[in-house]
């Protein structure tokens with residue numbers, strides 16, 4: 246409950262209503278009522294009367310009588326002329342007070358409020374800052390210490406603008422304009438986003454300070470962004486899996502005639518159970534085709550087991566392909582292990598890099614494909630298994646057959662239907678679609694929005710030979726996205742040299758061509774190029790250009806004017 250100043254009134258007093266003149270009887274009364282203040286009241290005035298120690302002399306202190314008036318301002322005003330106030334309520338004298346006593350009362354009251362305030366501010370977890378009209382910090386909570394990494398002892402009593410950039414100080418607005426903020430999102434620093442509440446502190450209609458409370462929401466914002474990116478990824482995946490279920494070949498991007506022919510061959514092959522041989526250079530998408538055929542023939546839930554035929558050592562071929570029974574050989578898993586063939590049961594066995602398979606293994610593979618029966622290593626019971634076969638190679642198998650490095654009987658068994666996937670350089674039209682597709686995919690993967698791709702960069706991609714085919718294109722796009730700045734892809738991050746593109750080194754060559762010009766002219770030419778380049782790069786942001794070149798903005802403007810660059 247709020248305490249009124251009247252609670253500070255003292256009650257030990259006596260009021261005499263008599264004429265001033267009779268000093269002796271007054272002395273007598275004062276002596277008799279020791280411990281009580283004696284007020285002497287005549288028609289127009291009130292005095293506090295006190296006897297000095299020698300008891301011979303009476304002192305008169307002028308007092309004022311206030312009735313039913315709780316207004317503190319009035320009381321303070323009266324103390325300018327009077328020593329004591331005698332307070333009257335509903336016709337009765339309630340008490341008296343001196344200015345000193347009232348001041349002590351308020352000092353105590355202020356101390357109470359101060360300790361409460363300090364304890365409240367120490368207890369709240371968040372950041373709370375209080376400044377006065379001169380921008381001096383009065384309060385700085387532990388939460389503010391944590392949020393801004395500035396210690397209480399260092400900032401209290403100092404100007405807040407000595408610690409923070411005025412551009413980021415919302416409280417300056419509050420102090421200047423009296424604006425209050427409630428839950429406003431505010432960028433307190435480049436790496437810090439807060440929810441801010443701020444209020445001006447008013448006294449007698451004047452702003453004497455401001456209180457600001459801030460809650461760090463940087464991690465919420467980051468989480469929110471991550472959530473929205475993840476949802477976007479999920480959405481894209483859902484969409485792709487839907488498309489993929491409807492037509493698995495939709496995953497194979499590109500619009501060129503060459504690719505469309507290959508897809509249409511593959512679709513037709515997928516209607517049969519024939520063995521299929523996919524040929525094409527490394528990275529053209531042979532495995533992608535194999536998976537699409539598999540999904541159409543066997544369904545997406547059936548197993549798709551890929552074996553890299555060039556990577557299996559001859560000694561392990563049988564155990565890898567056919568698996569082994571329990572205790573088949575020392576060091577083997579005691580429970581036995583299923584072979585790839587068994588794993589592919591009811592699905593597809595994808596024989597990748599078939600051209601790399603050593604001859605002695607080709608015999609074993611041929612037998613397996615002919616009989617669809619096998620003995621697991623260490624097993625006595627023959628197993629029967631059904632699966633489809635798709636083989637892939639980047640070698641010219643026919644040539645290998647001619648060189649007797651590949652068995653012709655195996656070649657004919659695998660090559661019932663053959664599909665040739667053309668290299669990317671033979672279908673440059675696909676570069677555009679694939680680039681955009683990989684850009685979209687990678688920008689989502691790395692959460693880096695990309696504004697698009699420049700004509701110049703696309704030209705460079707179209708001119709490249711792509712020895713690594715689509716795998717290489719995918720990696721190049723990923724690299725461009727990773728090194729992108731503010732959503733812009735830069736041609737400088739291409740991992741290969743581009744014909745006709747002027748890199749920084751070509752500047753020297755061009756300068757050599759200008760040999761009739763003076764040194765100053767040549768230097769100005771270089772400077773002009775640097776400035777134009779930087780202006781383009783920063784989209785004309787002169788402050789940023791000046792920063793990047795470590796010159797003042799004034800110098801930059803002078804140089805632009807001197808060199809006749811309008812931007």
Ligand SMILES: Nc1ncnc2c1ncn2[C@@H]1O[C@H](COP(=O)(O)OP(=O)(O)OP(=O)(O)O)[C@@H](O)[C@H]1O
Pocket residue numbers: 496497498499525526527528529530531532533534597639679715716719
């Ligand atoms: N047309 C395409 N559309 C989208 N992505 C593709 C396409 N072709 C290939 N890719 C992607 O390029 C990469 C290489 O493809 P894949 O592994 O199928 O090539 P490959 O011919 O089997 O290569 P290798 O001969 O080296 O095994 C994969 O990431 C694949 O998803």
